[in-house]
Amino acid sequence: MKIIDARVIVTCPGRNFVTLKLITDSGLYGIGDATLNGRELAVSSYLEEHVVPALIGRDASRIEDTWQYLYRGAYWRRGPVTMSAISAVDMALWDIKAKAAQMPLYQLLGGKSRERVMTYAHCTGKDIDSCLEEVARHVELGYKAVRVQAGIPGIKTIYGVAKHEGERYEPADADIPAEHVWSTEKYLNHVPQLFAAVRERFGHDLHLLHDVHHRLTPIEAARLGKAVEPYHLFWLEDCVPAENQESLRLIREHTTTPLAIGEVFNSIHDCREMIQNQWIDYIRTPLTHGGGITHVRRIADFASLYHVRTGFHGPTDLSPVCLGAAVHFDTWVPNFGVQEHMPHDALTDSVFPHDYRFEDGHFLVGESPGHGVDIDEEAAAKYPFKRASLPVNRLEDGTLWHW
Numbered sequence: 001m002k003i004i005d006a007r008v009i010v011t012c013p014g015r016n017f018v019t020l021k022l023i024t025d026s027g028l029y030g031i032g033d034a035t036l037n038g039r040e041l042a043v044s045s046y047l048e049e050h051v052v053p054a055l056i057g058r059d060a061s062r063i064e065d066t067w068q069y070l071y072r073g074a075y076w077r078r079g080p081v082t083m084s085a086i087s088a089v090d091m092a093l094w095d096i097k098a099k100a101a102q103m104p105l106y107q108l109l110g111g112k113s114r115e116r117v118m119t120y121a122h123c124t125g126k127d128i129d130s131c132l133e134e135v136a137r138h139v140e141l142g143y144k145a146v147r148v149q150a151g152i153p154g155i156k157t158i159y160g161v162a163k164h165e166g167e168r169y170e171p172a173d174a175d176i177p178a179e180h181v182w183s184t185e186k187y188l189n190h191v192p193q194l195f196a197a198v199r200e201r202f203g204h205d206l207h208l209l210h211d212v213h214h215r216l217t218p219i220e221a222a223r224l225g226k227a228v229e230p231y232h233l234f235w236l237e238d239c240v241p242a243e244n245q246e247s248l249r250l251i252r253e254h255t256t257t258p259l260a261i262g263e264v265f266n267s268i269h270d271c272r273e274m275i276q277n278q279w280i281d282y283i284r285t286p287l288t289h290g291g292g293i294t295h296v297r298r299i300a301d302f303a304s305l306y307h308v309r310t311g312f313h314g315p316t317d318l319s320p321v322c323l324g325a326a327v328h329f330d331t332w333v334p335n336f337g338v339q340e341h342m343p344h345d346a347l348t349d350s351v352f353p354h355d356y357r358f359e360d361g362h363f364l365v366g367e368s369p370g371h372g373v374d375i376d377e378e379a380a381a382k383y384p385f386k387r388a389s390l391p392v393n394r395l396e397d398g399t400l401w402h403w
Ligand SMILES: O=C(O)C(=O)C[C@H](O)[C@H](O)CO
Pocket: 037, 171, 211, 213, 263, 313, 314, 315, 317, 340, 390
């Protein structure tokens, strides 16, 4: 079964997505997600100029060899652009292989390890009270786990909090990056109050998560972890930038709050030390940025040796193709933790028809062969690319600060 055509489809039904479609001489095709928020055209160009020409004529069944060819065979390894491109090829090839086997992808991976996949929703509010209302709404919708983020008194704009009541926040909200102001002290003083209020109203059964978006130093993160211990978080996410993996050691030594990290990682080498030293509890690297199923499976297997579980990144800036493949992976992977769910809007869902379903706080995997997500190319063509950037943030004195 040879690859005879490959198309890179960039579409913006509200936000940008990059999709790779690989077509074989058997008539079967597969699709993969290559979306890298704010850098979409870098990946589509990498695919079109450097990857697609080498794929034409290759045997579509040789997933491992193709992965090695694109990773080991490249002089310039790793990095989010390269790895997003490899991820899309890999996801599309697994889609084709599962379709050829007439199996849903989870069967090809090894079958079900669970009946359903727990997912967490985002609850945000301009202050604690409106955040509590959002939590109540999501509990009503059936969620068993929620990520809680609220506005902070004295800080005008907080990333991850919707601008208006009842809306979702948009990660990439401006043509050129918007500038936010950040105060670590105001933040650290406020977050424990938020979790105290949530626990007081909702009790201790609901799983609570929180995302720091890499804003703290290790000792500040340790302080936050300790401060929220009484509220038993499911996880504290991305509390420091992690180029230096040792940073996680210091945090770990100070707190029992579980730590999640890795949505910006793209290879096992970004998390090897923190996993093997058991400095973290959850690894978040998604299929779209971590080298597809072939490489993320290696990360998950390695992580399982050290009691680290998966908690895949799943924002609206990853396409339904990534989410669909993730639901298959989550259904199979033995060391599953949780799956993030920031629902796509109806327009996006119409461009990417899929068979995964949400029910009672969980995803249910579909039974159609492959990963169960398609792209309607005619619909996709109606929505051209529109540049959108994630914000940057500065301390109150003007210093440019971490993500
Ligand atoms: O979903 C999360 O956990 C995020 O942190 C969202 C990211 O900021 C967003 O996907 C960046 O593109």
